[in-house]
Amino acid sequence: MKLLCTDKNQSVTADPGDPAIRQTVCPYCRTSDWTDLGNCCELAELGSPDTPEVIREIAEASRDSKLAQCDRCGLLFRCPQPSRDDLRRLYRNLPATIWRYDSSSMGSWMTAKKHLLSQHPGSQPVSVLDVGAFDGGFLKCLPDTWRKYAVEPSPLGQEELRKSKIRWIADSAEDVVLDSEPDGFDVVTLFDVFEHLPDPAETLRVLADLVKPAGRLMVSTCNARHWSWRMMRGQHWYLHSVQHVCFANPAFFRSWGQQHGMKVESHFSHAHQIAGSTARLKHSLEVVHAWATQNGKYYLSRLIQSLPGMGHMAHKQGVVFANTLQDHQLVVFRRLESSTP
Numbered sequence: 001m002k003l004l005c006t007d008k009n010q011s012v013t014a015d016p017g018d019p020a021i022r023q024t025v026c027p028y029c030r031t032s033d034w035t036d037l038g039n040c041c042e043l044a045e046l047g048s049p050d051t052p053e054v055i056r057e058i059a060e061a062s063r064d065s066k067l068a069q070c071d072r073c074g075l076l077f078r079c080p081q082p083s084r085d086d087l088r089r090l091y092r093n094l095p096a097t098i099w100r101y102d103s104s105s106m107g108s109w110m111t112a113k114k115h116l117l118s119q120h121p122g123s124q125p126v127s128v129l130d131v132g133a134f135d136g137g138f139l140k141c142l143p144d145t146w147r148k149y150a151v152e153p154s155p156l157g158q159e160e161l162r163k164s165k166i167r168w169i170a171d172s173a174e175d176v177v178l179d180s181e182p183d184g185f186d187v188v189t190l191f192d193v194f195e196h197l198p199d200p201a202e203t204l205r206v207l208a209d210l211v212k213p214a215g216r217l218m219v220s221t222c223n224a225r226h227w228s229w230r231m232m233r234g235q236h237w238y239l240h241s242v243q244h245v246c247f248a249n250p251a252f253f254r255s256w257g258q259q260h261g262m263k264v265e266s267h268f269s270h271a272h273q274i275a276g277s278t279a280r281l282k283h284s285l286e287v288v289h290a291w292a293t294q295n296g297k298y299y300l301s302r303l304i305q306s307l308p309g310m311g312h313m314a315h316k317q318g319v320v321f322a323n324t325l326q327d328h329q330l331v332v333f334r335r336l337e338s339s340t341p
Protein backbone atom coordinates (compact mmCIF):
# COMPACT_ATOMS: atom_id res chain seq x y z
CA MET A 1 0.00 0.00 0.00
CA LYS A 2 1.35 3.40 -0.89
CA LEU A 3 0.33 6.82 0.30
CA LEU A 4 -1.16 8.42 -2.78
CA CYS A 5 -3.27 11.33 -1.75
CA THR A 6 -3.14 13.73 1.13
CA ASP A 7 -4.89 16.91 2.04
CA LYS A 8 -5.30 18.90 5.23
CA ASN A 9 -8.10 16.69 6.46
CA GLN A 10 -7.40 13.22 5.26
CA SER A 11 -4.85 10.75 4.05
CA VAL A 12 -5.84 8.09 1.57
CA THR A 13 -4.02 4.90 0.88
CA ALA A 14 -4.67 2.92 -2.26
CA ASP A 15 -3.52 -0.23 -3.91
CA PRO A 16 -1.15 0.74 -6.77
CA GLY A 17 -2.25 -2.39 -8.60
CA ASP A 18 -5.73 -0.96 -9.05
CA PRO A 19 -6.13 0.01 -12.77
CA ALA A 20 -7.94 3.22 -11.80
CA ILE A 21 -5.06 4.26 -9.54
CA ARG A 22 -2.46 3.62 -12.25
CA GLN A 23 -3.98 6.53 -14.20
CA THR A 24 -3.45 8.89 -11.32
CA VAL A 25 0.21 9.81 -11.62
CA CYS A 26 1.11 13.40 -12.51
CA PRO A 27 1.08 13.64 -16.34
CA TYR A 28 4.20 15.86 -16.24
CA CYS A 29 6.60 14.37 -13.68
CA ARG A 30 4.89 10.97 -13.14
CA THR A 31 4.95 11.11 -9.36
CA SER A 32 2.03 9.51 -7.54
CA ASP A 33 2.13 12.05 -4.72
CA TRP A 34 -0.57 14.65 -5.14
CA THR A 35 -3.02 16.71 -3.12
CA ASP A 36 -6.75 16.26 -3.55
CA LEU A 37 -8.45 19.57 -4.46
CA GLY A 38 -11.98 18.18 -4.65
CA ASN A 39 -14.43 16.72 -7.12
CA CYS A 40 -14.52 18.03 -10.68
CA CYS A 41 -17.68 19.63 -12.02
CA GLU A 42 -20.22 17.88 -14.21
CA LEU A 43 -18.92 17.20 -17.71
CA ALA A 44 -20.60 18.96 -20.63
CA GLU A 45 -20.16 15.79 -22.71
CA LEU A 46 -22.44 13.89 -20.30
CA GLY A 47 -25.09 16.61 -20.23
CA SER A 48 -25.56 16.97 -23.98
CA PRO A 49 -27.83 14.66 -26.01
CA ASP A 50 -25.67 15.34 -29.10
CA THR A 51 -22.48 13.76 -27.69
CA PRO A 52 -21.31 10.84 -29.89
CA GLU A 53 -21.49 7.51 -28.05
CA VAL A 54 -17.74 6.88 -28.10
CA ILE A 55 -17.07 10.27 -26.48
CA ARG A 56 -19.83 9.70 -23.94
CA GLU A 57 -18.18 6.41 -22.97
CA ILE A 58 -14.80 8.13 -22.42
CA ALA A 59 -16.41 10.97 -20.45
CA GLU A 60 -18.33 8.46 -18.35
CA ALA A 61 -15.03 7.02 -17.11
CA SER A 62 -14.10 10.52 -15.85
CA ARG A 63 -17.52 11.29 -14.34
CA ASP A 64 -16.18 11.12 -10.78
CA SER A 65 -12.77 12.62 -11.46
CA LYS A 66 -11.02 14.86 -8.96
CA LEU A 67 -8.81 17.88 -9.38
CA ALA A 68 -5.33 17.00 -8.14
CA GLN A 69 -2.20 19.10 -7.60
CA CYS A 70 1.17 17.44 -7.98
CA ASP A 71 3.25 17.76 -4.82
CA ARG A 72 6.47 17.81 -6.85
CA CYS A 73 5.95 20.04 -9.93
CA GLY A 74 2.80 21.91 -8.89
CA LEU A 75 0.79 21.00 -12.02
CA LEU A 76 -2.95 20.59 -11.52
CA PHE A 77 -4.56 17.70 -13.37
CA ARG A 78 -7.76 15.72 -13.75
CA CYS A 79 -7.49 12.50 -11.81
CA PRO A 80 -8.07 9.94 -13.10
CA GLN A 81 -7.93 11.28 -16.64
CA PRO A 82 -8.55 9.62 -19.99
CA SER A 83 -5.60 7.60 -21.27
CA ARG A 84 -3.65 8.89 -24.24
CA ASP A 85 -5.40 6.33 -26.47
CA ASP A 86 -8.81 7.45 -25.21
CA LEU A 87 -7.95 11.09 -25.91
CA ARG A 88 -6.87 10.15 -29.45
CA ARG A 89 -10.19 8.31 -29.95
CA LEU A 90 -12.05 11.28 -28.52
CA TYR A 91 -10.48 13.78 -30.94
CA ARG A 92 -10.99 11.44 -33.91
CA ASN A 93 -14.71 11.33 -33.10
CA LEU A 94 -15.33 15.00 -32.40
CA PRO A 95 -18.10 16.41 -34.61
CA ALA A 96 -16.68 18.46 -37.51
CA THR A 97 -17.17 22.00 -36.31
CA ILE A 98 -15.98 25.22 -37.84
CA TRP A 99 -14.76 27.43 -35.01
CA ARG A 100 -15.33 31.06 -35.85
CA TYR A 101 -13.76 33.48 -33.43
CA ASP A 102 -14.05 37.23 -33.29
CA SER A 103 -10.33 37.87 -33.03
CA SER A 104 -10.80 41.22 -31.28
CA SER A 105 -12.50 39.47 -28.33
CA MET A 106 -9.82 36.78 -27.89
CA GLY A 107 -7.77 37.75 -24.84
CA SER A 108 -4.86 35.47 -25.72
CA TRP A 109 -4.55 36.62 -29.33
CA MET A 110 -4.82 40.33 -28.55
CA THR A 111 -2.28 40.12 -25.72
CA ALA A 112 0.18 38.14 -27.84
CA LYS A 113 -0.24 40.41 -30.86
CA LYS A 114 0.43 43.54 -28.78
CA HIS A 115 3.58 42.00 -27.28
CA LEU A 116 4.90 40.76 -30.64
CA LEU A 117 4.36 44.09 -32.37
CA SER A 118 6.18 45.87 -29.53
CA GLN A 119 9.14 43.46 -29.87
CA HIS A 120 9.24 43.58 -33.69
CA PRO A 121 8.37 47.21 -34.56
CA GLY A 122 10.35 47.38 -37.81
CA SER A 123 9.63 46.09 -41.29
CA GLN A 124 11.89 43.05 -40.84
CA PRO A 125 9.79 39.94 -41.57
CA VAL A 126 9.24 37.56 -38.67
CA SER A 127 8.58 33.82 -38.94
CA VAL A 128 5.67 32.63 -36.78
CA LEU A 129 4.39 29.09 -36.28
CA ASP A 130 0.98 28.69 -34.59
CA VAL A 131 0.40 25.19 -33.23
CA GLY A 132 -3.31 24.33 -33.20
CA ALA A 133 -4.01 27.19 -35.58
CA PHE A 134 -7.38 25.96 -36.93
CA ASP A 135 -8.21 28.49 -39.73
CA GLY A 136 -5.27 30.77 -38.87
CA GLY A 137 -7.37 33.33 -36.99
CA PHE A 138 -4.45 34.51 -34.84
CA LEU A 139 -1.93 34.57 -37.71
CA LYS A 140 -4.30 36.71 -39.78
CA CYS A 141 -4.05 39.37 -37.03
CA LEU A 142 -0.31 39.76 -37.72
CA PRO A 143 1.36 41.92 -40.41
CA ASP A 144 1.08 40.61 -43.99
CA THR A 145 4.86 40.81 -44.43
CA TRP A 146 5.50 38.15 -41.75
CA ARG A 147 6.06 34.50 -42.74
CA LYS A 148 3.17 32.52 -41.26
CA TYR A 149 3.02 28.76 -40.67
CA ALA A 150 0.35 26.55 -39.14
CA VAL A 151 0.20 23.16 -37.45
CA GLU A 152 -3.37 21.92 -37.59
CA PRO A 153 -4.81 18.37 -37.55
CA SER A 154 -8.40 19.20 -38.50
CA PRO A 155 -9.27 18.77 -42.23
CA LEU A 156 -11.75 21.64 -41.92
CA GLY A 157 -9.04 23.91 -40.54
CA GLN A 158 -6.59 22.86 -43.26
CA GLU A 159 -9.19 23.64 -45.93
CA GLU A 160 -9.60 27.16 -44.52
CA LEU A 161 -5.82 27.62 -44.35
CA ARG A 162 -5.45 26.73 -48.04
CA LYS A 163 -7.60 29.78 -48.88
CA SER A 164 -5.16 32.06 -47.04
CA LYS A 165 -1.47 32.95 -47.35
CA ILE A 166 -0.68 30.86 -44.30
CA ARG A 167 1.40 27.76 -44.99
CA TRP A 168 0.11 24.56 -43.37
CA ILE A 169 3.11 22.40 -42.55
CA ALA A 170 1.99 19.47 -40.37
CA ASP A 171 -0.76 17.74 -38.42
CA SER A 172 1.21 17.89 -35.20
CA ALA A 173 4.27 19.71 -33.83
CA GLU A 174 6.19 16.41 -33.69
CA ASP A 175 5.92 16.16 -37.51
CA VAL A 176 7.28 19.62 -38.34
CA VAL A 177 10.33 19.56 -40.63
CA LEU A 178 12.50 22.67 -40.51
CA ASP A 179 13.04 23.07 -44.26
CA SER A 180 11.85 26.63 -44.89
CA GLU A 181 13.16 27.87 -41.55
CA PRO A 182 16.29 25.74 -40.98
CA ASP A 183 17.34 27.61 -37.80
CA GLY A 184 13.85 27.39 -36.31
CA PHE A 185 11.06 29.95 -36.04
CA ASP A 186 11.33 33.44 -34.56
CA VAL A 187 8.08 32.77 -32.71
CA VAL A 188 6.12 29.61 -31.85
CA THR A 189 2.65 30.03 -30.32
CA LEU A 190 0.33 27.65 -28.48
CA PHE A 191 -3.11 29.04 -27.63
CA ASP A 192 -5.70 27.09 -25.62
CA VAL A 193 -3.94 23.78 -26.27
CA PHE A 194 -1.83 23.17 -23.13
CA GLU A 195 -4.89 22.12 -21.09
CA HIS A 196 -5.53 19.31 -23.62
CA LEU A 197 -2.05 17.76 -23.40
CA PRO A 198 -1.74 14.20 -22.09
CA ASP A 199 2.07 14.57 -21.99
CA PRO A 200 2.95 18.25 -21.43
CA ALA A 201 6.66 17.56 -20.87
CA GLU A 202 7.07 16.01 -24.31
CA THR A 203 5.02 18.66 -26.13
CA LEU A 204 6.85 21.58 -24.48
CA ARG A 205 10.20 19.98 -25.38
CA VAL A 206 9.15 19.60 -29.02
CA LEU A 207 7.95 23.21 -29.19
CA ALA A 208 11.14 24.56 -27.61
CA ASP A 209 13.14 22.65 -30.25
CA LEU A 210 11.26 24.53 -32.99
CA VAL A 211 12.27 27.97 -31.65
CA LYS A 212 15.47 29.49 -33.06
CA PRO A 213 18.11 30.73 -30.57
CA ALA A 214 16.86 34.01 -28.99
CA GLY A 215 13.40 33.30 -30.45
CA ARG A 216 10.18 33.18 -28.46
CA LEU A 217 7.72 30.50 -27.36
CA MET A 218 4.34 31.91 -26.31
CA VAL A 219 1.94 29.69 -24.36
CA SER A 220 -1.55 30.77 -23.36
CA THR A 221 -3.72 28.66 -21.06
CA CYS A 222 -5.61 29.01 -17.80
CA ASN A 223 -3.87 30.36 -14.69
CA ALA A 224 -4.54 27.92 -11.87
CA ARG A 225 -3.36 30.54 -9.33
CA HIS A 226 -6.19 32.95 -10.21
CA TRP A 227 -8.53 33.67 -7.27
CA SER A 228 -11.45 31.97 -9.07
CA TRP A 229 -9.41 28.73 -9.26
CA ARG A 230 -8.46 28.90 -5.60
CA MET A 231 -12.13 29.39 -4.64
CA MET A 232 -13.79 26.96 -7.05
CA ARG A 233 -11.07 24.29 -7.36
CA GLY A 234 -12.62 21.30 -9.19
CA GLN A 235 -15.83 23.25 -9.83
CA HIS A 236 -14.01 25.84 -11.96
CA TRP A 237 -15.62 26.26 -15.38
CA TYR A 238 -12.44 25.20 -17.17
CA LEU A 239 -13.04 21.62 -15.99
CA HIS A 240 -16.39 21.38 -17.79
CA SER A 241 -14.93 19.32 -20.67
CA VAL A 242 -13.23 15.95 -20.37
CA GLN A 243 -10.80 17.25 -23.02
CA HIS A 244 -9.24 19.54 -20.38
CA VAL A 245 -6.75 17.51 -18.35
CA CYS A 246 -3.79 19.77 -17.33
CA PHE A 247 -3.85 23.15 -15.62
CA ALA A 248 -0.72 25.18 -14.87
CA ASN A 249 0.21 28.06 -12.61
CA PRO A 250 2.97 30.62 -13.29
CA ALA A 251 5.44 28.83 -10.98
CA PHE A 252 5.14 25.64 -13.06
CA PHE A 253 6.10 27.50 -16.23
CA ARG A 254 8.97 29.39 -14.54
CA SER A 255 10.39 26.10 -13.27
CA TRP A 256 10.04 24.43 -16.67
CA GLY A 257 11.76 27.38 -18.37
CA GLN A 258 14.69 27.31 -15.93
CA GLN A 259 15.22 23.62 -16.57
CA HIS A 260 15.08 23.92 -20.38
CA GLY A 261 17.01 27.06 -21.29
CA MET A 262 13.82 29.04 -21.85
CA LYS A 263 13.79 32.26 -19.81
CA VAL A 264 10.39 33.75 -18.97
CA GLU A 265 10.62 37.13 -20.67
CA SER A 266 7.09 38.30 -19.85
CA HIS A 267 3.99 37.04 -18.11
CA PHE A 268 0.52 38.48 -18.77
CA SER A 269 -2.84 37.80 -17.16
CA HIS A 270 -5.77 37.98 -19.55
CA ALA A 271 -9.38 36.90 -19.96
CA HIS A 272 -10.48 34.12 -22.28
CA GLN A 273 -13.00 36.58 -23.72
CA ILE A 274 -12.42 40.33 -23.57
CA ALA A 275 -15.43 42.12 -22.06
CA GLY A 276 -16.36 45.33 -20.28
CA SER A 277 -16.23 45.98 -16.55
CA THR A 278 -19.96 45.28 -16.03
CA ALA A 279 -19.67 41.75 -17.47
CA ARG A 280 -16.53 41.11 -15.42
CA LEU A 281 -18.17 42.30 -12.19
CA LYS A 282 -21.20 40.10 -12.87
CA HIS A 283 -19.02 37.05 -13.46
CA SER A 284 -17.02 37.81 -10.29
CA LEU A 285 -20.21 37.93 -8.23
CA GLU A 286 -21.48 34.71 -9.85
CA VAL A 287 -18.27 32.90 -8.88
CA VAL A 288 -18.44 34.16 -5.28
CA HIS A 289 -22.12 33.15 -5.17
CA ALA A 290 -21.32 29.62 -6.40
CA TRP A 291 -18.54 29.32 -3.80
CA ALA A 292 -20.80 30.60 -1.01
CA THR A 293 -23.60 28.17 -1.93
CA GLN A 294 -21.23 25.21 -2.13
CA ASN A 295 -19.71 26.06 1.23
CA GLY A 296 -22.93 26.75 3.13
CA LYS A 297 -22.39 30.54 3.35
CA TYR A 298 -26.05 31.18 2.60
CA TYR A 299 -26.06 34.70 4.05
CA LEU A 300 -23.52 35.65 1.35
CA SER A 301 -25.53 33.88 -1.38
CA ARG A 302 -28.67 35.79 -0.37
CA LEU A 303 -26.77 39.07 -0.22
CA ILE A 304 -25.51 38.59 -3.81
CA GLN A 305 -28.99 37.56 -5.01
CA SER A 306 -30.36 40.82 -3.60
CA LEU A 307 -28.02 42.95 -5.73
CA PRO A 308 -29.38 44.55 -8.92
CA GLY A 309 -29.21 42.12 -11.86
CA MET A 310 -28.21 39.14 -9.68
CA GLY A 311 -31.61 37.68 -8.80
CA HIS A 312 -31.15 34.91 -11.40
CA MET A 313 -28.52 33.30 -9.19
CA ALA A 314 -31.25 32.05 -6.83
CA HIS A 315 -32.13 29.44 -9.47
CA LYS A 316 -28.67 28.93 -10.96
CA GLN A 317 -27.49 25.34 -11.21
CA GLY A 318 -24.33 23.87 -12.67
CA VAL A 319 -21.09 25.51 -13.68
CA VAL A 320 -20.61 29.30 -13.79
CA PHE A 321 -18.99 30.06 -17.16
CA ALA A 322 -17.09 33.10 -15.95
CA ASN A 323 -14.95 33.42 -19.06
CA THR A 324 -14.43 37.19 -18.83
CA LEU A 325 -12.31 37.02 -15.65
CA GLN A 326 -8.54 37.37 -15.93
CA ASP A 327 -8.11 33.65 -15.20
CA HIS A 328 -5.79 32.96 -18.16
CA GLN A 329 -2.09 33.58 -18.60
CA LEU A 330 0.18 34.23 -21.54
CA VAL A 331 3.74 33.14 -20.81
CA VAL A 332 6.46 34.42 -23.15
CA PHE A 333 9.64 32.32 -23.07
CA ARG A 334 12.83 33.53 -24.73
CA ARG A 335 15.18 30.79 -25.84
CA LEU A 336 18.69 31.44 -24.64
CA GLU A 337 21.22 31.93 -27.46
CA SER A 338 23.25 28.88 -26.50
CA SER A 339 20.60 26.60 -25.04
CA THR A 340 19.56 23.14 -26.09
CA PRO A 341 16.03 22.58 -24.69
Ligand SMILES: [Zn+2]
Nearest residue numbers: 026029070073
Ligand atom coordinates in the same frame (compact mmCIF):
# COMPACT_ATOMS: atom_id res chain seq x y z
ZN1 LIG B 1 4.19 16.63 -11.29
